[in-house]
Amino acid sequence: MNNLLLNDFHASSDYIGSEKKWIFLIFKGSVILRNNYLNDDWLALDYSSAALFSEVCETKLCIGQYKGIDCEVWGLVGSKLDLKSFILVELRELLVTLNEIVFTMISRSVQLITWHESNKFCGRCGGKNSMSKNEHCFVCKKCDLSFYPKISPCIIVAIINGDECLLARQSSWPAGRYSALAGFIESGETAEQAVNREVMEEVGIKITNLTYFGSQSWPFPGQLMLGYIAETTDKNLRVNELEIAEAKWFKFDEMPIGIPPSSIMSGRLIERAVLTIRNNAI
Template structure:
């Protein structure tokens, strides 16, 4: 367990952004910032900055422009680009490519921008009656003018848990992972269950062991495309490893001195494992 004075500061933490909703009918102020997204990728300049002056771009009236908050007291907007060619000195990059090129603040704002544009693209029509929806003027939601249905951005909670047994931890690999990579157990919370129940269920389903002393550890927004990773630690309580052969293709106990290839340092999975390593020093 982490000491009380340990503060987890994950990547994708939106801290400098003062969250808020700026009405689409509001005229952007002088000095407003713009983040431009196309199909889940963010426009950057040759210095990997994600921010562009709002006045630097001609935005068609049909493009929804959404204010996502304030950065250093400057209003920040996001717009979904329909696919116009990037200007010289700029290019669209995926969020993962930004990992090692921008600070955590910019990374968090880019993640929020991608999630907002994904929401706008997937909620253009009412799921109840099929009518075209409209962006609300007072909050981030899409409203059906026919039946009144309101849709908010989807957020999919997922648990992620490091299982410990004294000086070893249980790691597993998905068939989707790069060769040789192992990570901690993770899975989505199902309707009707608590996150604590989801921890026990996912562990039992994926690796077959029993756990105890489940403790909350930290969380991380994960915009791929709309998850919230909720991290835990747990103690091994018994049972033999029995993988499900669907989500998991291999699992094993690893000591601190013989760890396999791990997830990238920007992930909460790596942070959980790294915290376990620090305890052994």
């Protein structure tokens, strides 16, 4: 490990054999946590706590190490669990409370278990895959095919026009919820081409000064969000209602209440856009 690793978490498929072990429990895409988890900064369980669920554990995978301690995810099975003094929490409920390091580890845990459950058989011949001993990879020896955890790259962009920021909403969202424009990267596209295409498709405007902001894993079920800030001089929106329900310009000091929290990429982008507008206004 080296000092450049995110808060001393090193993603790896290999154990180092530490005496202690941290464990995340996943059941049907949700996370099993202590009843009082809202009071905890650290959500991983020690082995003695996780062992209460050992009889319903089907899969154990190494997710890496945190400060020199092996970290593992257990995939649980069954129609119903005896949760004892624990609670089953949907991942989306955790987004506003998780710090960056725990978000990274839980996201990795959920994505690896989802991948493991979905790739036990070869997509070409239907034969049973075998697990690689060297990495997170299923192998079909008959077809000579490898199946790695699937990661789908996406873009998300906050667009600035003068003292306003462009936000949009999906028809399925609650009233008052807005976010930045987003979409998947198509085959053969660069991320920057995808940003320009998505903006044109969804709101019909051209953008300039496209600047990369940052990235975040988004485990629903396996996206990698690439965030951008852009500018435009075109305020005439032509909303594609097949893509989004609504798009509006908001003044930087009159943003809607229902924007995403800063713990996720969309919220961070909107915060940066507002800060950029405010600094330019000084």
